[in-house]
Amino acid sequence: MKTRLKLLPLGSVLASALCAAAYDPTDSLSTYAQLGYMYDSNVFRLSDSQDPEQAVGKDHRGDSIITPQVGGHIAANVSRQQFTLDANVYAPRYMSFSDLNYVGWNNNLGWNGDIGHSWFGSASFNDQKVLSDFGDVLLNQEDLMRTLTGSAEAGYKINSSVALVVDASRARVRHSEETSLDLYNTQYGGKVQYTTDRGGVFSIGETYQTVDYSDQTFNGFTVNQDYTQRITQLTAFYPFDPRFDIGGSYGYVKIHTDTTDQSDWQANAKLNWHATDRTKISFSYSHALNAPGSTYGESIKSHYQLGGEWKATEKIVTNASLTYDKYHYPAALNVAEYNDNVKTVYLGATWKPRSSVNTTFYATWANRDSNVEVRTYDDWQLGATVQILF
Template sequence: MNSSRNSTLLPLALLALSCLTAHADELDTLQFSAQENILYDSNVFRLSNSVQPQTLLGTSDRSDVIETTTLGLKLDKHYGLQRFVLDVNAANYHYNRFSFLNFTAYNYAAAWHWSFTPELHGILSTDRREYIDYSADVQSSALINHRTDRSTVLDAEYDLGGAWHVVGGAYNRTSTSSVTTVYEGDYRITGGDAGLRYVFPSGTSITYRFKSDQGQYTGLPATTVFATNFSDRENEFKFDWAPTGRTTLGARVSYFERLNDGLATRNYSGIIGDFDAAYALTAKTSITAGLARNLYSYQTNTDSYFIQNSVYIGSTWKATEKTAFVLRAQHFWLNFAGPLPGFAPDDRQDQVTQSLMSVEWQPIRALKVIGSLLHDVRSSNVPGDDYTSNGISITAVASF
């Protein structure tokens, strides 16, 4: 599904915490956690250097210190062939200078890894995620957008015997924003998929899925220039391969098509996909890298969608049993297209670079401390759409 870019462009706080999952301990059946994060952000509203903050904010300061307190619970329980996983948390964001931005996010993810027989199995999952969406173009309004994504997904797989498996599923997804925009409106999507998977004796697999769904953008003005109802079609091929014990490769290639009811000029289609690789240089050092291409809806008079190409590279060095160093950098190219009849294309082109350097220290199993340096910059050929933000973050996570 290609309606929003939010899962790709990460805010500084998420970049700072992205390394947590990569080194998490095996869960106990029931685990509680408490997390405190202090982040200095040099440009909270992602304002362009050409903008005077005094005019929009009533202060010359662009920066703030954000304190985030998170309490969470995780459950991982097996009953015979069944497995139940639950992860819930509440995160309170407190801004020292711009206190009107304070909010509490409630998030959850629950999954039933079901198995009726060893041959017929799958996952039924539901989740809710609320986060700060810095990809929303609301800088000139001195606003910060809170986006809430919800999804319920059923995946099923049946082993036909030998190498062939039948796969399929159904899904419902919604996304809402705290700031009303027309170019990246709220949406809901319901659909399903079906296909085949071939698994080689080595464990390498190739999967084909046909996906079809119906969706609606909500909260848009009732005019003829904005698409509201739409349908998506996608033919997807996915490849997973572990050529050696140190290397894993994954690739996905799809042809994606969006058709907007009654507004064909907003339609778009093309090849999308991604490639990811992970390599363990030594027992203590690993490298990850990848690239991706996606299409996203973006409705203005001069644009209907944009193409996003991206590349990333990361490395983790576990210097000791208690200390690890993490580096990650990612770069995005955004090209906007699809003007309405009578409007000239604006040929907007953006580039976004995000990078992270962090050190982790885990003195005991139940405690981890992370310090991070962060950088987030966007350039654009549209005046006023550029920004630069730097951050320093420290996080303490206790689990018990």
């Protein structure tokens, strides 16, 4: 009853907003209010062998989460320069595991444009705060991860088809509890880019990355190492026709730590095919070092995804995807080699009764199979969101 009473004011606000919403997608200023509901069957990603009473102090694994969210977008064009601001704030509320309640955000300030006839560039700053994924850290406690990222890119057009591009970025990751995952991630690189008359883009370049952990130990054990990474990579994108395009990259990665040197190949590919006016099929694949900052240890991740979209009517779109991720964690420091395989199924539908209203319904199922028993789990989710734009 208390939960229902708490939701009544939110429902009244959304109902009033729905009546007042006047959204124009061409406006340079827009805002939105959103309310989401999700039931998660295994919030902490506990394995079947774990007793939830002992692990989290409850006799159940699942919970209902209600998430109010507000946000907005501003775009300002000055001559050939465009400035953008995207901001949103969300506050997930767990009905049972209320210790996980928090206020998060994802804000981004950006610029892109041309300078003269030959120079172009872009820059952005992002500030994000989110609850860490329990499937990664496998610790049953609230850990809020805040990431501050600044990036910039500059390019020079040699002619209408060829350009030289350099880029740089720096990210600071901070955790409220898992401080051994705090780090600085710095990247910079350059490439030569060729653009065809039909919109195809080909490039070859190199990226250099350094990852510096603030604290490399956890419970007295060394769990992370600073490392550097160099990637030499060839990328390509080509639209064969308005219904079919393909893109991808292939590169060679060298990783250096204080104790090891290793190398591996890196690749990704993506295909989009609009089979009919109402149907779209996509496939993606990637093989790369897992991104740092969210999990213990380093891993090589292979990702496969098959997706489909069907436009049932002008206002209703359904979509589905199958995802398979393979993680290989090489033996390092005091951690033995192990492998994780994650399968995910997603089914969803969006209904847009009017331009100012978006509704989404979805269901997911995920299974992680690992040769480390405590990392094996099943999880399913059911959810819906209503978004009103102004």
